[in-house]
Amino acid sequence: ARTRPVGINYATYTGFGTIRQRVIGEAKRAPTPQELAQMQALVASAVCQGAIGLSTGLFYAPQSFSKTEEVVALAAEAGKRGGLYDSHIRDESSYTVGLLAAIDEEIEIARAAHIPAHVSHIKALGVDVQGQAPAVIARINAARAAGLNITASQYPWSASGSSMVASLVPLWAQDGGRKAMLARFDDPTQATRLRTDMAENMRKRGGPTKLLISEGAERNRTLAEVAVANKTDPISAAIAVIRVGDPGVISFNQSEADIAAFMRQPWVMTDSDASPGHPRVYGSFARKYAKYVVADHVLTLREMIERSSSLTADTFGLTGRGHLKAGAFADVVVLDPRRYAPRATYQQPTELAVGVQTVLVNGVLAVDGGKLTGRAAGRALPHRPPAGT
Structure with missing residues (x-):
């Protein structure tokens, strides 16, 4: 953002896939002690340089070739420096270990690495695990009751x-x-x-x-x-x-009952998991409002706003963000509640939502009267490790 203007504020993780591929390559094997130490050093360096933590995609090769102990060793390096562990868990379905075992692994990593853990785009994916949302929720609630900081995010679509x-x-x-x-x-x-x-x-x-x-x-x-x-x-x-x-x-591949069950949890926030070709890139927040607040009454308006702003900022340690209060950064969205709705579809995924009146990014008008101003005021939001770590 210092050298090239960007429209949004952003924080970044250091990615396990990038690190493992750099050190080990794409082979299905455990790291040697020297390779593990090298990966740990890369995680530590990245967090000290501003990464907010370690992210993993344990479903995807070559990260899927790792064992839990390897992930714990790397996550602990982020945890020592005040970072987070954020994961696309090992299995959201019945591909390998199964959904519930993958949730158990996420909880174990949080416990063993002494780190807050986040489940990215929580879901029960596919015909074999539809209906397992209550069991997933029970496991996470038990871990939270035991003192672990486990949260999740979700996109409001039945298609992954x-x-x-x-x-x-x-x-x-x-x-x-x-x-x-x-x-x-x-x-x-x-x-x-x-x-x-x-x-x-x-x-x-x-x-x-x-x-x-x-x-x-x-x-x-x-x-x-x-x-x-x-x-x-x-x-x-x-x-x-x-x-x-x-x-x-x-x-x-997802059921509406599971989507609603996850969405109601106070530790589940809004995400988009933006990827090309899916309407969630352009329509996730508008769809959550139009379908799950207005039409289906899964959430109240207040709950939807909190889980799309303050809960996110607080979870990821984005100080001064996500709250409308004196002294906070002026990141503000003004919506018309009668019109706010998605237009993106699976056939036309890049259509902008309607009903967005005004957007301020760091106090600068990015949208005015429903139209983009062309002013890019976004900033990088680097993590600041505690002194001495």
Whole structure:
């Protein structure tokens, strides 16, 4: 923000995937003691330079190749310096350890690393785990009652977004990176097992009609439609798409009952998990208001605002942010409650919401009368480790 104007305030983590890939590469193995020490030093250095903590995506290779103990060792370095641990947990479905075991791992990392832990975009994904929201909530509430600081964020959509590879290709086939994965498609000793596992992962997500491709040549077509157009089966169609690239995939896989149950928790805040091709990039906050406050009455207006501002700022240690009070930074949104609604859809994901009248960023008008002013007043919000850490 010092050298190039940005429109928003932002804070960043140091990413486990980047660190592990730099030190170990894409291999499915544990780090040596020397490699672990190198990764710990990278985490410590990043937090001292302003990262607000360590983020992980334990569902995704190569991070998925790590054991809990490795993650604890790295998270502890952030915790010593006042940072947070934020995770896309190891399994939101039934791919590997299962949703409940993945929540247990998140709680164990918080306990063992002495660090606040956050579950990014909490959900119960897929047909095997729909209805498990109450069990997840009970585990987190028990951990909080025991003194652990566990929070979560959620996007207000029943469809998730990931890549074709992450959605369908089993982790064992991703060992060694993309080149090794593509070779396995052509290896007759592995291809049958690979196709079987891909079919099972597709089933968990509801089948080929529930997978909407959001990027590339097949954008806005389901995997089922691609298969029909190419006169082939869905797995063969998926493999053909993956050979060309790894496009984004929108997966319709969550129940409204689970979404509402998570949303009602006082420790769950709003996020977008913004990724190209999904309407959550442009429409998450407006949808939460229009659907879950106005239409479905899951939250009150006050609850929605708090969980989209003050709870977020307080959770991530953004001092002076998220509150309308004297002495705070003037980050203000003025909405028309009669009109505020999303326009972004799965087919047209970049449509702006309506009903946003005024936006101030650090006291500077970014939106005036419902129109962008072109003034970019965003700032980096670096973490300040306690003295002596």
